[in-house]
Amino acid sequence: MNPTYPIYALRRLAQAVVVVLLAYVFTFVVISVLPGDPVSSTLRNPENGFTEEQIAQIVAYYGLDRPVYVQLWESLSRFVVGDFGISLRSSLPVSGTIADALPSTLALAGTALVVAIVLAFAVAYGTQRVPVRYGQGLLRSFPALFLSVPNFVIGLLLLNVFAFQLGLFSVIDPNSGWATFFAAVALGIPVSAQIAEVLITGLDHEAEQEYASVARSRGLGRTRLFFAHLLKPSSLPVVTVVALTVGELLGGALITEAVFGRAGVGSVVQSAVASQDLPVLQAVVSLAAAVFVVVNLIADLVYPLLDPRVSIVPSSPHVARRRRRTADGPPQASGPLAKEQVSAS
Amino acid sequence: MTHRRTRRALAAALGIAASIALVAGCAGQADEASSASGEDSREGGDIVFLINSLGTSWVPNESSVSSYEGNIWGQITDKLVYVDEEGAVSPWVAESWEQNDDATEFTLHLKEGVTFSDGTALDAEAVVANLDYWAFGDEEKGIIPIGLFPKTYVGAEAVDDTTVKVSFDASTLGFIPTLGYHGSILVSPETLALSKEEQADLSNFSGSGPFVVESWADGDNVVLSKRDDYAWGPEALGRTDAAYLDSITYKLVSEASTRIGALTSGQAQVIYNIQPSELDGLADQGYTIGIPRYLGFTNGYRVNVNAEPFDDALVRQSFQHAIDRQEILDTVYTEDWQAAEGIVQSNVPEASDHSDEFAYDAEQAAELLDEAGWELGPDGVRTKDGETLSVTLYPNPYLTTSSAIDELVSQQLAALGWDVSVQEYDVSTYAEKVSNDENTPLYETTRSFIDVGTVASILTSANNGEDWFGLGESDETLNDLRDRIAQATDTDLRAEAVDELQTYVLEQGLFIPVTQIVQRIYVQSPDLQGVTYNGVAYANYYTAYLED
Numbered sequence: 036m037n038p039t040y041p042i043y044a045l046r047r048l049a050q051a052v053v054v055v056l057l058a059y060v061f062t063f064v065v066i067s068v069l070p071g072d073p074v075s076s077t078l079r080n081p082e083n084g085f086t087e088e089q090i091a092q093i094v095a096y097y098g099l100d101r102p103v104y105v106q107l108w109e110s111l112s113r114f115v116v117g118d119f120g121i122s123l124r125s126s127l128p129v130s131g132t133i134a135d136a137l138p139s140t141l142a143l144a145g146t147a148l149v150v151a152i153v154l155a156f157a158v159a160y161g162t163q164r165v166p167v168r169y170g171q172g173l174l175r176s177f178p179a180l181f182l183s184v185p186n187f188v189i190g191l192l193l194l195n196v197f198a199f200q201l202g203l204f205s206v207i208d209p210n211s212g213w214a215t216f217f218a219a220v221a222l223g224i225p226v227s228a229q230i231a232e233v234l235i236t237g238l239d240h241e242a243e244q245e246y247a248s249v250a251r252s253r254g255l256g257r258t259r260l261f262f263a264h265l266l267k268p269s270s271l272p273v274v275t276v277v278a279l280t281v282g283e284l285l286g287g288a289l290i291t292e293a294v295f296g297r298a299g300v301g302s303v304v305q306s307a308v309a310s311q312d313l314p315v316l317q318a319v320v321s322l323a324a325a326v327f328v329v330v331n332l333i334a335d336l337v338y339p340l341l342d343p344r345v346s347i348v349p350s351s352p353h354v355a356r357r358r359r360r361t362a363d364g365p366p367q368a369s370g371p372l373a374k375e376q377v378s379a380s
Numbered sequence: 381m382t383h384r385r386t387r388r389a390l391a392a393a394l395g396i397a398a399s400i401a402l403v404a405g406c407a408g409q410a411d412e413a414s415s416a417s418g419e420d421s422r423e424g425g426d427i428v429f430l431i432n433s434l435g436t437s438w439v440p441n442e443s444s445v446s447s448y449e450g451n452i453w454g455q456i457t458d459k460l461v462y463v464d465e466e467g468a469v470s471p472w473v474a475e476s477w478e479q480n481d482d483a484t485e486f487t488l489h490l491k492e493g494v495t496f497s498d499g500t501a502l503d504a505e506a507v508v509a510n511l512d513y514w515a516f517g518d519e520e521k522g523i524i525p526i527g528l529f530p531k532t533y534v535g536a537e538a539v540d541d542t543t544v545k546v547s548f549d550a551s552t553l554g555f556i557p558t559l560g561y562h563g564s565i566l567v568s569p570e571t572l573a574l575s576k577e578e579q580a581d582l583s584n585f586s587g588s589g590p591f592v593v594e595s596w597a598d599g600d601n602v603v604l605s606k607r608d609d610y611a612w613g614p615e616a617l618g619r620t621d622a623a624y625l626d627s628i629t630y631k632l633v634s635e636a637s638t639r640i641g642a643l644t645s646g647q648a649q650v651i652y653n654i655q656p657s658e659l660d661g662l663a664d665q666g667y668t669i670g671i672p673r674y675l676g677f678t679n680g681y682r683v684n685v686n687a688e689p690f691d692d693a694l695v696r697q698s699f700q701h702a703i704d705r706q707e708i709l710d711t712v713y714t715e716d717w718q719a720a721e722g723i724v725q726s727n728v729p730e731a732s733d734h735s736d737e738f739a740y741d742a743e744q745a746a747e748l749l750d751e752a753g754w755e756l757g758p759d760g761v762r763t764k765d766g767e768t769l770s771v772t773l774y775p776n777p778y779l780t781t782s783s784a785i786d787e788l789v790s791q792q793l794a795a796l797g798w799d800v801s802v803q804e805y806d807v808s809t810y811a812e813k814v815s816n817d818e819n820t821p822l823y824e825t826t827r828s829f830i831d832v833g834t835v836a837s838i839l840t841s842a843n844n845g846e847d848w849f850g851l852g853e854s855d856e857t858l859n860d861l862r863d864r865i866a867q868a869t870d871t872d873l874r875a876e877a878v879d880e881l882q883t884y885v886l887e888q889g890l891f892i893p894v895t896q897i898v899q900r901i902y903v904q905s906p907d908l909q910g911v912t913y914n915g916v917a918y919a920n921y922y923t924a925y926l927e928d
Contacts, residue, residue: 069809075811088844089517089524089525090524092519092522092524093522093524096521096522097522121577124436124437125436125437125438125580125598125599126437126439126576126577126579126580127437127577127580127581127598128577131598132598132599135597135598136599187635191635191637191638194638194641195641198641198642198645198647199641199642199644199645199647200645202645205642205647206430206631206633206638206642206647206648207428207629207631207642207647207648293634293635294635294638295638296430296631296632296633296634296635296638296642298597298598298599298600298601298632302599302600302632302634303599305634306433306599309806309807310436310807
């Protein structure tokens with residue numbers, strides 16, 4: 036590894052911290068701008084029958100009657116020392132709420148990522164392996180199909196068939212193996228589409244290269260060619276796409292969790308948004324920002340392993356990124372991600 | 381309006397998915413095995429209750445009146461008195477009670493041997509602690525009093541272990557029934573002594589009910605198990621011993637079609653809150669529909685007399701007769717829903733039928749508008765002095781059927797020459813833009829109460845009242861009726877005053893009733909028997925059992 040790597044890593048880390056803090060402040064400002072405050076809107080449920088006086092008393096207890104900048108300062112200084120405060124909705128410590136929700140979502144998102152990658156590779160492999168007359172075209176349309184079916188529809192179908200008809204799992208125990216697997220399939224299918232798309236484009240590009248033709252002319256089998264020569268260079272942009280899909284996995288988890296009755300970060304976000312539960316939302320946004328930053332960092336670390344020509348230039352992470360991407364990779368990838376993934380040299 | 385369209389498309393898609401779930405469910409089979417232990421074949425069994433939200437917090441005062449948590453509080457706590465669906469009051473933890481002539485002092489006699497699940501005795505001291513907690517909350521801890529607890533409460537003292545004396549600074553005829561209100565749950569003094577944060581953790585909770593909290597996960601589930609030594613159930617339910625069921629699992633499943641699918645495939649025995657339109661299909665498949673009405677106000681609009689054009693009684697009266705309530709019942713609900721008979725639900729003991737006073741009569745409604753000077757223009761809209769006769773309806777976000785009702789009402793009004801718009805908000809925006817705005821012309825309201833005396837504290841601004849119609853204390857007749865209800869020392873006199881109040885409020889067009897309200901919808905497996913509903917429309921699973 037490059038000896039200047041530690042400096043580069045530290046810079047990236049500092050950047051990450053700033054990103055997380057900015058996300059925190061941004062969330063605070065956005066929610067403060069929204070009309071109403073979370074506590075009084077909950078208490079105003081007509082069935083409660085609380086008087087304005089009683090509501091004001093509670094609003095004062097949570098300090099929500101103070102100026103916004105005072106609230107922001109207090110909240111931020113707590114956050115810096117790792118204290119997420121008390122949920123306005125449940126009155127429980129936010130850290131506990133997040134800690135309870137996280138394992139289920141991690142299991143779901145992790146499994147979904149595996150499902151997405153396996154599915155993407157299977158489809159991509161098929162497009163190189165299956166002759167045109169046996170339905171290669173059909174395989175090539177799979178990514179578009181996967182993207183166009185909303186994941187709640189897939190989720191409801193899987194739930195009906197495998198939970199309600201076949202009884203493989205129950206909505207009462209949504210963290211069991213099968214329940215997690217099928218929820219992950221629902222979540223993973225749309226995500227696999229982008230991975231497959233990028234991989235197919237990469238494979239097509241590599242297959243046209245001279246070395247591939249040479250290998251083929253020497254009588255190398257399609258399977259060997261795929262695994263020994265085409266796969267590795269084509270996987271490079273896939274790493275970037277996978278890193279980007281983390282956000283999608285978190286967003287999709289919200290819907291998937293609702294359909295499958297799973298309690299997780301998605302349902303925490305849902306109830307926090309509905310009740311404008313500021314401390315919880317801030318913890319979740321900061322967490323999501325942190326995850327995103329970390330995953331992208333990992334992607335950056337994986338790049339040099341896939342392609343030794345990728346260099347880390349310490350002077351500016353910006354340059355490092357650009358250089359790295361110009362090093363190699365298919366010249367074009369379809370879709371809006373293309374600019375992010377590669378730029379031809 | 382892309383947003384609306386997407387939402388509609390989503391709703392349609394979910395509807396289709398739900399129908400698939402229904403059809404698929406027919407093929408599924410219920411595999412309920414109630415383990416018959418002991419001599420009574422009703423003993424034992426576990427049920428699963430799928431709920432669409434577990435609400436907000438578990439701090440008793442803040443959540444016991446919630447439509448969601450209230451289900452669970454009802455199984456793990458007891459009340460001093462039991463109030464049934466018809467408003468009849470009977471003994472529970474309080475065996476008997478007396479009151480003085482002017483209803484300012486009450487003496488409660490408690491059952492002996494009642495304990496909370498933490499072992500603390502439910503004695504007079506514990507009851508005093510609870511009464512103070514309901515009436516005053518705990519300001520230091522940021523805990524509010526329960527809504528609708530009599531504001532005339534002065535204090536209570538423990539005369540001996542089983543006798544409590546309660547005092548009020550004015551006649552409070554509604555005190556005893558209010559003890560059966562869903563907020564009035566008896567909580568162990570040890571739980572009450574905890575901080576707000578600790579009270580929010582349900583595992584710290586201790587009540588005296590037939591079930592105890594076995595485990596819970598915030599925003600996901602609550603598992604209750606039977607308390608074996610329970611022996612003080614309300615006689616009105618025909619049972620005082622421990623419950624039949626071994627456990628009840630409340631599980632949050634926010635997606636309605638998933639709840640339906642789980643019920644029809646036998647994974648759950650009860651599901652809560654689905655659209656009325658789904659009910660007929662489930663009933664046809666043999667599922668039991670529970671749509672208990674609570675004691676309280678009917679569902680309707682309270683009219684703000686300070687907002688034009690509702691400052692004119694003729695306009696309000698016209699509005700009263702402009703709404704075709706039958707059409708709403710036929711379109712939005714199933715035939716199990718009932719028309720409103722007045723401003724209070726017809727199961728309230730003091731209710732009387734006032735249907736004629738606000739009956740649908742488009743002709744009369746039009747005449748009243750003519751009389752008020754609103755002339756019909758060539759474009760079908762009425763105007764007066766260059767002003768258009770217009771109103772905005774804000775559907776109540778707490779009621780799923782509210783926007784459908786408002787759409788119909790807007791059509792009915794438009795036919796008479798109104799310029800109506802319907803503006804929808806989510807819960808938090810609604811609070812800010814509609815409930816808090818003094819100029820909101822029509823505010824859709826319903827409210828549960830156990831005792832009709834509550835009505836008095838709501839209608840005007842007196843005594844911290846909610847001032848429903850924006851009249852303050854300016855209406856002499858209303859003030860007089862309010863005082864007669866609040867200060868009544870005799871239930872017959874009070875019923876008379878309530879009857880007069882209904883007539884006055886309806887004739888003045890201050891409250892426009894629409895339908896009788898059902899806010900809690902239960903659908904349950906036919907195996908589950910013996911379920912009863914109390915006066916605030918919560919299911920009691922204390923007497924429920926699973927049939928083989």
